[in-house]
Amino acid sequence: MSWQKEINEIKHRESLARSMGGEERIQRQHENGRLTVRERVEKLVDKDSFHEIGALAGKANYGEDGELLNFVPSNFVLGTADINGRRVVVGGDDFTVRGGAADAKVGDKSGYGERYALEMRLPLIRLVDGSGGGGSVKTLEMAGHSYVPALKGLETTMQLMGVVPVVCACMGSVAGLGAVRVTISHFSLMIKGSSQLFVAGPPVVERGFGKSVEKNELGGSHIHTSLSGAVDNEVDSEDDAFKVIKDFLSYLPQNVWQMPPIVPNDDPSDRRDESLLSVIPRERRQMYEIREVIDSICDKESFFEINPGYGKSLVVGLARIKGHAVGLMANDTYFDGGAVTATASEKMMRFVDLCDTFHLPMINLVDNPGFLIGVKAEEEGTVRLGSRALMAVYQTTIPWVSIIIRRCYGVAGGGHGRDGLNLRYAWPSADWGSLPIEGGVQAAYRRDIEAADDPKARRRELEDMLEEFRSPLRTAEAFGIEEIIDPRDTRPILCDWVSLAYEILPTQLGPKSRTPRP
DSSP, rough: OHHHHHHHHHHHHHHHHHHHHHHHHHHHHHHOOOOOOOHHHHSSSSSOOOEEEEETEEEEEOOTSOOEEEEESEEEEEEEETTTTTEEEEEOOOTTTTTGGGOOOOOOOHHHHHHHHHHHHHOOEEEETTTTEEEEOOOHHHHSSOOOOOTTTHHHHHHHTTTTTTEEOSSSEETHHHHHHHHHHHSSEETTTTOOOOOOOOHHHHOOOOOOOOHHHBBBBIIIIIISOOOOOOOOSSSHHHHHHHHHTTTTTTSSTTTOOOOOSSTTTOOOOGGGSSOSSSSOOOOOOHHHHHHHHHTTTTEEEEEESSTTTTTEEEEETTTTTEEEEEEEETTGOOOOHHHHHHHHHHHHHHHHHTTTOOOOOOOOOOOOOOHHHHHHHHHHHHHHHHHHHTTOOOOOEEEEEEEHHHHHHHTOOOSSEEEEEEOTTOOESOHHHHHHHHTTTHHHHHHHSSHHHHHHHHHHHHGGGGOHHHHHHHHEEEEEEEGGGGGHHHHHHHHHHHGGGGGGGOSSSOOOOO
């Protein structure tokens, strides 16, 4: 009456699934400097925590007596696991089985994984390799007909974006649907030299344009993390990818119904960094290193920067204040003077959406001269993309604090905080208005200046006349700014603020009325 024979058959088939595409293809994967999907999962998750789902899915051939002759597993590996003790859903494409393409797909394992993450409210991690379940013309030969494209499961993907963290790693040459899956995520990454992402790969591009192109030239990590902004971060190796994924998730809650994590912290809340007293140059055109400011006010070594190569005039990332996870934005004067560019606007919008979705309080270090001006900025649609970023800011409901450390000008400067209570502190170096005096004088007093015997001298005279009104103390007298603080008090103030912010968060838990914009 024992079922041992059937149990043995199950174990046998599971061992065949672990063989993936066979020794030769596994060896080829290693020779190309890449791990197999099962090795990737093993390195990513906590030891012995992976519980596979759908291991028996595959294509089998049977003899006349019903004996199993051959078994090719599905090219998608799926399961649940723990990462730093927290349960996640993890899935990855098996490039050793038909390059991860659709004609090796069995059932809808990837879609099941998404539904599992959605229903069980667990973070989803996708290790995308190949077309990620996308098309292959060999499917036509196997099916005997073509088909009208459909985006089955996209609704589930969009729902996921509103309720659980979604992380996608581009682990190889990824095209078509796989590329789309990478970009519809809260955080994505590529591996320098070994990851490529494109709508269509080099053979299709060559056939369409009559010109050959190398895969890194077409869609290498430097393109998508620095130029297109389609992917957030670039890492040097697969091991680095796994570490970065873990780091990113450590700042986020399991889902929107839970609080962001609080981790033990021994960095004193009353720490006052003396360097902050002199970090802002008195010469307004002089640059400074904003990341030094960030490191001085956040918990030591807690800043996790996102998308550093794209929209460089804006620095965004996750950090901790007194062990509490927060979002942080800051202008970087080394790029476009810290002005809000078209690319910085896109970056801001996505990051604000991320923090608002997962209830991460926001810190904005403001040195914003306004939207970037000039012909190129107009051609890039800076004003339209900037408007989208401002809308994202004003739609947030998370606790928000702005530290105005230097400039805050124009419409872009007006978007330094959300609607409602705009909690603000200013440093003595703060400088604000509808536009800088230097440029504003030329516009407002143009006729006066042009009529003068010495236009340059007249312009300087007018600038000097208006300079006395520039002091932030004048604004404080009119209660146009609530507090001007010693820069060294910034961390103690933020440590007090974050404790209050986390008392508010439980009243805001749950999904927003909209999902983040990819």
